[in-house]
Each structure stands twice: as C-alpha cells, then as structure tokens.
Amino acid sequence: MLKDITLGQFFPGNTVVHRLDPRTKILLVIIYIAALFVAKSWISYACVLVFLIFAITISKIKLKVMLKGMKPLIFIIVLTAALNLFYGSGEPLVEFWIFKITRDGITRAIFMSARIIMLVMGTFMLTYTTSPIMLTYGLELLLGPLKKLKVPVHELAMVMSMALRLIPTLIEETDKIMSAQKARGAQFDTGNLIEKAKAMLPILVPLFISSFRRADELATAMEARCYHGGEGRTRLNVLKFAVRDYGALSVGVAVLAGVAVLAGFGL
Amino acid sequence: MNEGILKTEKLTHVYSPGTPFEMVAVRDVDIEIRKGEVLGIIGHTGSGKSTLIQHLNALVKPSSGRVLLEGRDINESKESIKEARAKVGLVFQYPEYQLFEETVYKDIAFGPKNMKLPEDEIDRRVREAARFVGVEELLDRSPFDLSGGQKRRAAIAGVIAMMPEVLVLDEPMAGLDPQGREEIMGNILSYHEETGAAIVIVTHSMEEAARYTDRMIVLNHGSVAMEGTPEEVFSRGEELRRIGLATPVMTDVADKLRALGVEVPGTVYTVEQMVTALTALERGRRGA
Ligand SMILES: Nc1ncnc2c1ncn2[C@@H]1O[C@H](COP(=O)(O)OP(=O)(O)O)[C@@H](O)[C@H]1O
Ligand SMILES: [Mg+2]
Numbered sequence: 001m002l003k004d005i006t007l008g009q010f011f012p013g014n015t016v017v018h019r020l021d022p023r024t025k026i027l028l029v030i031i032y033i034a035a036l037f038v039a040k041s042w043i044s045y046a047c048v049l050v051f052l053i054f055a056i057t058i059s060k061i062k063l064k065v066m067l068k069g070m071k072p073l074i075f076i077i078v079l080t081a082a083l084n085l086f087y088g089s090g091e092p093l094v095e096f097w098i099f100k101i102t103r104d105g106i107t108r109a110i111f112m113s114a115r116i117i118m119l120v121m122g123t124f125m126l127t128y129t130t131s132p133i134m135l136t137y138g139l140e141l142l143l144g145p146l147k148k149l150k151v152p153v154h155e156l157a158m159v160m161s162m163a164l165r166l167i168p169t170l171i172e173e174t175d176k177i178m179s180a181q182k183a184r185g186a187q188f189d190t191g192n193l194i195e196k197a198k199a200m201l202p203i204l205v206p207l208f209i210s211s212f213r214r215a216d217e218l219a220t221a222m223e224a225r226c227y228h229g230g231e232g233r234t235r236l237n238v239l240k241f242a243v244r245d246y247g248a249l250s251v252g253v254a255v256l257a258g259v260a261v262l263a264g265f266g267l
Numbered sequence: 268m269n270e271g272i273l274k275t276e277k278l279t280h281v282y283s284p285g286t287p288f289e290m291v292a293v294r295d296v297d298i299e300i301r302k303g304e305v306l307g308i309i310g311h312t313g314s315g316k317s318t319l320i321q322h323l324n325a326l327v328k329p330s331s332g333r334v335l336l337e338g339r340d341i342n343e344s345k346e347s348i349k350e351a352r353a354k355v356g357l358v359f360q361y362p363e364y365q366l367f368e369e370t371v372y373k374d375i376a377f378g379p380k381n382m383k384l385p386e387d388e389i390d391r392r393v394r395e396a397a398r399f400v401g402v403e404e405l406l407d408r409s410p411f412d413l414s415g416g417q418k419r420r421a422a423i424a425g426v427i428a429m430m431p432e433v434l435v436l437d438e439p440m441a442g443l444d445p446q447g448r449e450e451i452m453g454n455i456l457s458y459h460e461e462t463g464a465a466i467v468i469v470t471h472s473m474e475e476a477a478r479y480t481d482r483m484i485v486l487n488h489g490s491v492a493m494e495g496t497p498e499e500v501f502s503r504g505e506e507l508r509r510i511g512l513a514t515p516v517m518t519d520v521a522d523k524l525r526a527l528g529v530e531v532p533g534t535v536y537t538v539e540q541m542v543t544a545l546t547a548l549e550r551g552r553r554g555a
Contacts, residue, residue, distance in 0.1 A: 179327075206365055206367050209411070
C-alpha cells in the first residue's frame with residue numbers, strides 16, 4: 001500500500017536525539033556524510049559506524065523500521081556491490097568467463113555498499129527524529145545568510161514545509177480515491193500500458209481537483225491571518241542552541257577529524 | 268427473522284503493524300447483515316466504523332478473521348473479490364470527491380462498465396440509478412457544475428447503478444443541510460424498498476439511526492459494544508453516554524418527564540413517537 005512509504009517520515013519521540021536543535025542535526029548529517037566520504041579504511045569506517053549505531057541506539061528508533069526504509073534501495077546496493085566486485089584491480093582470486101574477482105574488488109564492494117547503507121541510514125536519522133516543520137525552520141536559519149544575495153530563503157522554506165506537510169495528506173487522499181474507484185470495480189493492475197494509464201484517470205482527476213481546492217483554501221486561510229511573507233515575521237518558539245547541541249557537534253567534529261587524520265596516515 | 272447474507276467472523280484489523288504507529292482499528296468483530304434489513308453502525312469518531320465497512324467488499328484485507336458473503340470467504344480468490352465488489356456496494360464518506368467524468372451520465376456508468384455489462388444494460392442502469400436519486404435532469408451536465416447535494420446524489424447513483432444486494436454508506440449525510448439529508452435518506456430508502464437490498468448506514472448521529480434503522484450495532488474502540496433494535500439500544504442510555512454517544516433528544520425528554528412524574532407511555536426516540544405518546548397521555552387524562 002502507498003501508506004507503507006516511510007521515506008521522509010517522522011517518528012515522534014522524546015529522546016536526546018529528538019530534542020537536538022534541527023540545525024545541529026542538519027550540520028551533524030553534513031559532517032557525518034563528509035566523514036563517510038573521507039573514510040578509506042576498515043578502522044575509519046568502524047569509527048563512523050560506531051557513531052551511527054550510537055545515534056540510532058539513543059534515538060530509540062527500531063532497527064526494523066530502519067531496515068524497512070532501506071527496502072526500496074536494495075537493488076541499487078546490490079548493483080553497486082556487484083559492479084565494484086568485478087572491477088577491482090590486482091591479482092584475481094577467482095576467474096570465470098569475462099569476470100574476475102580480486103581481493104581489491106571484494107574490499108571495494110563491501111566499502112561501497114557500506115557507504116550507501118550508512119549514508120541512507122544517517123539521513124533517515126535526520127528525518128525520522130525531526131518533524132518536517134523543525135527541519136524546514138532549521139534549514140531556513142542555516143540558509144539565512146543567502147538572503148543577502150536576494151535568495152528568497154523564507155519563501156522557499158515555506159513552500160517546502162507546506163509541501164512536506166501535504167505529502168501525507170495527498171497519499172491518504174490518493175488511497176481513499178483509489179479505494180472508492182475500486183469499490184466501483186476499477187482495476188489498476190491489469191491490461192497493457194495504455195490501459196493502465198487510462199485507469200489512472202479516475203484517480204488523477206479527483207486528486208487534482210481536490211489539490212487545487214486545498215491550495216486555494218490554504219491561501220485564503222493564510223491571507224485571512226495576514227500572511228505577507230517573511231518580512232518582520234517572528235516565531236513563537238525561537239530555536240536556541242543548548243549544551244547538548246554543542247556536545248553533539250563536538251562529538252561529530254571529533255569523529256570527522258579522527259577519520260581525516262587516519263586518512264592522512266593512509267588508513 | 269431474515270437470513271444473513273454478509274457476515275464477519277472474528278474480524279480484526281491492525282494498521283501499520285510492527286511500527287510505532289500500530290493501531291488496532293477493529294478487534295474480534297462478529298456481525299451479520301441480513302437480507303433486506305436497514306442496519307445502522309454507530310460509534311464515536313475513530314471507533315473503527317470506516318475500517319470495518321471497507322472489509323465488507325474486500326477493499327481492506329483482515330489482519331485476522333474472515334468476511335463471508337453467502338457463506339463464502341470473499342478474500343478467497345480474485346473472482347470472489349470481484350463478486351463481492353459487485354454485490355456489496357460501498358459509498359465512501361464525501362463520495363462527491365470521487366467524481367471524475369465529463370458528464371454525470373458517464374460517471375454513473377463507470378461502475379456498470381467495469382462490470383463489463385452490455386451497452387443497453389448499462390444505459391438502463393444509469394437511468395434507473397439516476398431516477399432513484401433524482402438526478403435524471405442532470406445526466407448531461409458536468410458533475411463539477413452541480414451543487415453539493417446534487418454531487419453527493421450523483422456519486423451515490425454511481426454505486427447504485429451496480430445494483431448491489433447490500434448497499435453500505437459511510438456517513439452519507441455528513442455536511443449536508445437538513446433538506447439535503449432528508450432527500451438523500453429518502454433516495455436510499457426508495458432503493459431499499461424497490462429492490463429489497465439490505466442497507467448499512469454508518470453514522471454517529473443517534474437521531475438518524477433512530478429514524479431509519481431496523482437494527483443497530485454500536486462500536487466502541489473497534490469492538491462491538493451493543494447490538495439490537497433501536498429500542499433495545501436506547502434503553503441503555505447510561506452505557507451509551509459512557510462510550511461517547513448520546514441517546515436521541517426525544518428519549519432524553521421522555522426520561523426527564525418521567526423523572527418529573529409524567530407517565531410517558533411506551534418507548535420514545537423519534538418525534539413521531541413522542542407525539543403519539545403525549546397524545547395518548549392527554550387522551551387518558553381527559554377520559555379520566
Ligand atoms: N489508513 C489508516 N492508517 C492508519 N490508521 C488508520 C487508518 N485509517 C484509520 N486509522 C485509525 O484507525 C482508527 C479507526 O478509524 P476509522 O475506521 O476511520 O474510524 P471511524 O470511521 O469510526 O471514525 C482510528 O484511530 C484511525 O486513526
Ligand atoms: Mg469514518
């Protein structure tokens with residue numbers, strides 16, 4: 001079902017990870033990704049992995065949920081692993097037909113798939129523990145300096161937060177309309193490509209109509225409450241860095257520095 | 268008593284199992300829908316009414332338990348699902364949002380077309396369904412030009428055109444004005460009377476349930492809390508209030524009058540019954 005999509009979903013909670021400032025979490029993810037790309041050796045991958053496991057553990061996000069989110073990516077991971085496996089250099093360990101597997105290939109395959117898995121899990125940690133509203137607010141603040149370059153940061157953040165806010169609603173609505181048309185005998189999974197495309201019409205038309213209506217209502221509601229863009233707007237809850245934010249950032253920077261130093265030593 | 272046509276056995280539905288959002292929406296529900304009856308399914312918001320009825324035509328699969336149509340499990344095969352979709356018509360809440368065709372005619376024809384009926388049969392059914400809900404004059408109009416009540420009726424016609432033996436409606440009167448509510452209910456009852464189809468009406472309005480149903484099933488947190496005729500159910504006012512429902516206003520009035528020592532005779536839950544009861548009382552007094 002459409003509802004099983006967990007990508008970009010938020011799992012509310014009250015752990016330290018959940019309470020971290022969204023700016024901290026965004027910066028941490030950037031640091032984490034950087035570390036992941038600097039990492040070259042077993043030991044540095046292990047450092048980054050420990051950091052990830054630590055974060056997952058204290059956030060109380062179930063491993064099952066994490067793995068479920070990875071499902072759509074299995075194909076890409078397997079493909080990457082396979083490509084790297086067969087394109088290593090050095091002495092072949094096994095050879096058949098045009099394929100040869102080398103020690104270097106195996107290592108690379110493991111590193112590359114580990115990198116993708118860890119990359120995705122790290123970003124999941126951000127969206128799983130941060131509400132969309134907080135996420136966009138954090139982004140808006142981090143991108144704030146770009147306002148000087150006339151980038152409409154506030155407007156972009158507003159559009160993004162509304163879009164994020166509407167995704168679940170749209171999915172729910174699509175599900176409902178699909179059910180309603182199925183109740184009238186519609187079938188979406190049979191026939192050739194053209195028939196399948198045609199079968200989408202009874203879903204798309206109502207969906208578009210209700211989306212436009214929703215957008216219209218939202219715009220009216222915003223104007224009724226005097227929305228006029230970001231100029232002079234203040235926040236009810238202003239974000240402030242707490243001790244835990246500095247702590248988390250220090251740990252992140254330490255991991256990155258450690259990995260960078262290791263890389264400097266060729267590890 | 269009429270024989271059952273549709274039945275659930277230990278029906279349970281869990282949303283998002285195994286996630287932090289896990290939610291048991293329906294729990295061990297055994298209900299039976301009998302031929303030719305008007306059944307009300309009542310419950311507070313979130314009590315699982317919508318989830319329950321979506322099992323009745325296999326739109327939603329049970330997490331455990333079964334749904335039997337004339338004794339056969341409807342989730343058994345593709346054919347049985349198809350049969351359930353044709354025999355059990357389901358009108359969703361706010362069905363007007365599912366209209367999509369250029370004309371009302373074409374929209375009503377969508378269901379019969381999916382049933383692969385011959386052209387002339389489709390035409391006959393569209394016209395008949397339109398007659399049931401009183402939209403014959405609107406068949407050539409775009410469904411998007413109609414008023415709210417007209418849209419609702421056109422959408423209901425889209426399900427009636429499949430001529431279901433059980434017509435299930437999820438809060439069919441939600442968001443309509445009193446006149447619109449009367450009209451819709453009149454349309455549904457005329458389909459019931461002319462074809463003998465069983466009707467299942469989901470509502471959280473006691474007034475509506477009292478007026479239109481032969482039998483009621485009260486849901487509370489996904490389980491059946493009560494079952495019986497309106498009279499039986501409304502006699503348990505205290506329990507109803509405890510699960511977030513109310514007795515009809517007229518029942519409350521009768522109870523209050525009795526508490527004041529006025530001997531209101533019989534059971535009272537509609538305005539008509541109240542009038543009858545008070546008239547009887549008045550006659551008795553004059554006679555005495
Ligand atoms: N698609 C869904 N996914 C997850 N939970 C749902 C879904 N639909 C309903 N629920 C939950 O199941 C419970 C019962 O909902 P529903 O059957 O719609 O009740 P009702 O129609 O009586 O208001 C509610 O708590 C609701 O939040
Ligand atoms: Mg409902």
